[in-house]
Amino acid sequence: MKRSAPLVLLLSATLLASQEQIAPPENKYTPAQDVELGLQAATEVRQQMPLMRDDLMSSYVEELGRRLTAAIRPDLRHSEFRYSFEVVNVREINAFALPGGPMFVNRGMIEAAKTEGEVAGVMAHELSHVVLRHGTAQASKATKYEVGQVAGAVLGAIIGGGWGQVISQGTQFGLGAAFMRFSREFERQADIEGSHIMARAGYDPRDMANMFKTIEKQSGSGGPQWLSDHPNPGNRSEYITREAQLLRVENPIRDTRTFDQVKAHLRQLPPAPTTEQATKNRGRTTGTSGRNTGVPTGRVDPPSSSFRTYNEGNLFQVSVPANWQEIQSSSSVTFAPSGAYGQNNGQTVFTHGVEFGLGRNETHDLQTATDELIQSLANGNPNLSRASGYQRVNVADRRGLRTVLRNRSEVTGQDEAIQLVTTQMQDGNLFYAIGVAPGNEFSNYQRVFDRVVGSLQLARQR
Numbered sequence: 032m033k034r035s036a037p038l039v040l041l042l043s044a045t046l047l048a049s050q051e052q053i054a055p056p057e058n059k060y061t062p063a064q065d066v067e068l069g070l071q072a073a074t075e076v077r078q079q080m081p082l083m084r085d086d087l088m089s090s091y092v093e094e095l096g097r098r099l100t101a102a103i104r105p106d107l108r109h110s111e112f113r114y115s116f117e118v119v120n121v122r123e124i125n126a127f128a129l130p131g132g133p134m135f136v137n138r139g140m141i142e143a144a145k146t147e148g149e150v151a152g153v154m155a156h157e158l159s160h161v162v163l164r165h166g167t168a169q170a171s172k173a174t175k176y177e178v179g180q181v182a183g184a185v186l187g188a189i190i191g192g193g194w195g196q197v198i199s200q201g202t203q204f205g206l207g208a209a210f211m212r213f214s215r216e217f218e219r220q221a222d223i224e225g226s227h228i229m230a231r232a233g234y235d236p237r238d239m240a241n242m243f244k245t246i247e248k249q250s251g252s253g254g255p256q257w258l259s260d261h262p263n264p265g266n267r268s269e270y271i272t273r274e275a276q277l278l279r280v281e282n283p284i285r286d287t288r289t290f291d292q293v294k295a296h297l298r299q300l301p302p303a304p305t306t307e308q309a310t311k312n313r314g315r316t317t318g319t320s321g322r323n324t325g326v327p328t329g330r331v332d333p334p335s336s337s338f339r340t341y342n343e344g345n346l347f348q349v350s351v352p353a354n355w356q357e358i359q360s361s362s363s364v365t366f367a368p369s370g371a372y373g374q375n376n377g378q379t380v381f382t383h384g385v386e387f388g389l390g391r392n393e394t395h396d397l398q399t400a401t402d403e404l405i406q407s408l409a410n411g412n413p414n415l416s417r418a419s420g421y422q423r424v425n426v427a428d429r430r431g432l433r434t435v436l437r438n439r440s441e442v443t444g445q446d447e448a449i450q451l452v453t454t455q456m457q458d459g460n461l462f463y464a465i466g467v468a469p470g471n472e473f474s475n476y477q478r479v480f481d482r483v484v485g486s487l488q489l490a491r492q493r
């Protein structure tokens with residue numbers, strides 16, 4: 032495919048010098064490890080997600096990607112990195128890039144974009160996360176507990192995102208989330224670096240801000256997945272616009288004939304499925320737990336009255352009913368009796384038991400962080416509601432909160448009750464326990480949940 036050369040050329044060195052120079056954050060991984068981790072995750076994405084193998088689409092995103100990668104700041108070029116650009120045939124407005132270079136753009140993103148600059152804006156932002164190595168920089172902060180099976184965790188974060196069951200695993204926290212969901216500071220960095228890449232590639236950085244507005248407006252039924260992975264650091268449009276003014280891109284690329292062709296082509300195709308529809312029948316044999324656990328049968332033995340102690344490395348220790356097995360994922364550990372745990376519509380779910388996990392919490396107090404956790408659960412679970420207010424409790428000698436939620440289980444169709452207990456680690460991150468039981472068995476299970484949570488000990492150093 033031929034494209035006209037960009038009309039705008041390199042900005043003068045003096046202009047660039049006036050820009051903020053973003054320094055890549057501390058990182059204990061090597062660039063080669065970025066590549067390895069990213070390839071692993073990309074392989075799984077390619078197996079599980081429907082890619083568009085379509086000449087026009089492929090050459091379009093590859094060409095756009097090539098133009099953007101050619102505009103990467105010299106000191107951020109990692110010779111090991113292998114960039115690839117692929118379109119996923121799903122309708123949600125989303126895009127993601129993995130460490131070391133693989134990038135996936137949803138068809139829904141291209142359909143929602145009003146101009147090529149808007150597509151370029153999202154891609155430049157994603158590319159900036161890659162070149163600044165934000166995924167592994169975030170993983171550098173994670174403990175052994177969070178660093179598990181990378182690929183499954185990433186996939187969980189992609190597929191599970193807005194559609195997960197209350198109790199789907201690996202969707203909200205942990206390493207998958209570390210690769211996919213960025214802190215506000217990293218977001219600001221990617222916005223700034225992304226606007227520089229855009230300008231050097233001949234695009235107007237304001238198109239990036241425009242696309243973010245489009246995403247905010249159009250984030251449809253599945254919840255604004257892109258925005259929850261890339262939270263607005265505040266005043267996003269304003270500082271991107273300021274940056275654009277400093278960069279002074281004159282004659283930004285306006286030749287969008289290929290973009291128009293792509294849009295016309297997409298309109299002729301049958302509508303893209305949702306991610307949920309597209310991934311439903313693709314067995315997630317390499318899911319987050321790595322175990323083939325079958326479907327919850329609902330035939331569940333009552334909790335054993337004898338308890339056993341479980342020790343999770345340097346993070347926590349807890350006692351659970353002896354007949355509850357532990358199911359590890361990269362980001363959480365679940366204790367559930369046989370028959371209560373398994374896969375449903377590609378999601379890992381449980382109907383009885385307790386899950387423990389850790390969520391990143393940057394600046395918030397306990398209640399705000401807990402509100403956010405509940406909100407993220409509610410995003411994928413329209414039937415979730417709060418059944419009680421917050422009750423102050425003591426969790427492992429720390430200040431904690433307890434609340435009860437109600438949901439309709441997508442496995443059984445029955446009402447289920449969820450007891451959520453949260454507290455904060457020394458570093459401020461949120462530690463949570465989610466107890467789940469069918470509504471009509473909740474009073475029995477609540478006693479068990481309380482005993483389990485009462486036995487909890489948290490590591491001092493975190």
Ligand SMILES: [Zn+2]
Nearest residue numbers: 213218221261
């Ligand atoms: Zn981002």
